[in-house]
């Protein structure tokens with residue numbers, strides 16, 4: 724059996740790493756180094772960017788990687804794009820592992836927008852109390868709507884001033900529960916939720932909480948990523964490894 728690079732940073736990546744460790748399959752999980760203390764993993768990890776496509780190709784070759792499973796996140800577009808290009812150059816098998824997108828359920832009050840900038844435009848309205856639960860990396864896009872009070876949930880305490888004048892910051896890493904998100908949104912008298920369509924279970928509590936509280940949601944749709952093989956479960960990824968990647972299919 725070959726050696727697998729897991730591009731990590733998600734619940735599915737962590738679950739895959741556990742399965743691979745249990746199966747005794749050689750793997751290394753990679754973090755970007757975005758957070759101060761990433762979750763420990765049952766396989767060796769590496770942290771930090773590869774240095775673009777070229778750096779990733781070098782890593783694949785120098786570490787005798789035979790397959791890459793991109794389990795980053797539907798919004799980690801640059802990493803996913805680099806993985807497609809580098810796997811092609813290095814002649815390594817690539818699979819994406821990501822959850823299916825959430826679909827609106829009866830009772831949901833979603834306004835779907837194409838991207839983060841469109842979400843900010845959709846907030847051009849009188850001041851509200853907004854649960855902006857999209858992390859830290861894209862907050863600057865909302866500086867055009869300073870009238871709102873934003874409840875921000877971040878993985879680490881921000882080290883530099885935030886680009887928004889009125890904020891309440893919660894420092895917490897997911898996954899989150901429906902009960903805690905209902906309580907959080909009641910405590911902070913939230914009027915509206917902004918979310919990325921991450922899919923999966925780790926980030927969906929706020930969507931279910933919005934439904935039960937009858938609150939509107941601005942749902943940011945996933946960015947387009949070039950064609951690649953995608954599965955949505957760890958068992959499909961393990962099957963691919965054994966029946967395709969190992970056989971060089």
Ligand code: 3Y8
Pocket residue numbers: 731732733734735736737753754755756757758759760761762796856857858859860861876877878879896897898899918919921923925926929
């Ligand atoms: C650094 C690794 C695991 C992975 C757990 C999942 C679930 C909990 C929910 C909300 C939404 C958000 C955010 C979120 C969730 C999981 C998963 C997920 C959303 C860690 C992690 C890393 C990151 C990076 C971080 C981003 C941010 C996004 C917070 C670890 C904890 C909002 C995505 O401050 C920052 O720089 C944070 C940056 C990229 C998006 C953004 O634009 O800010 N994830 N999250 C990974 C690395 O260094 O490579 O620290 O352990 C992982 C997890 N976060 O193993 O169990 O699978 O999605 N992550 C979103 O969905 O919108 C929170 O609050 O409701």
Ligand code: NAP
Pocket residue numbers: 730731732733753754755756757770771772773774775776778779794795796798799800801802803805858860919
């Ligand atoms: P991104 O914008 O697609 O990637 C930007 C650059 O960060 C990449 O080109 C690469 O640098 C580096 N990078 C990203 N993921 C990496 C990884 N797993 N290992 C090594 N380098 C990585 O990525 P992002 O959206 O900032 O996401 C960063 C991390 O947070 C990823 O691990 C992702 O799984 C996790 N995450 C992101 C989101 C989200 O909403 N974006 C949500 C949950 C988790 P080089 O070009 O130098 O190689």
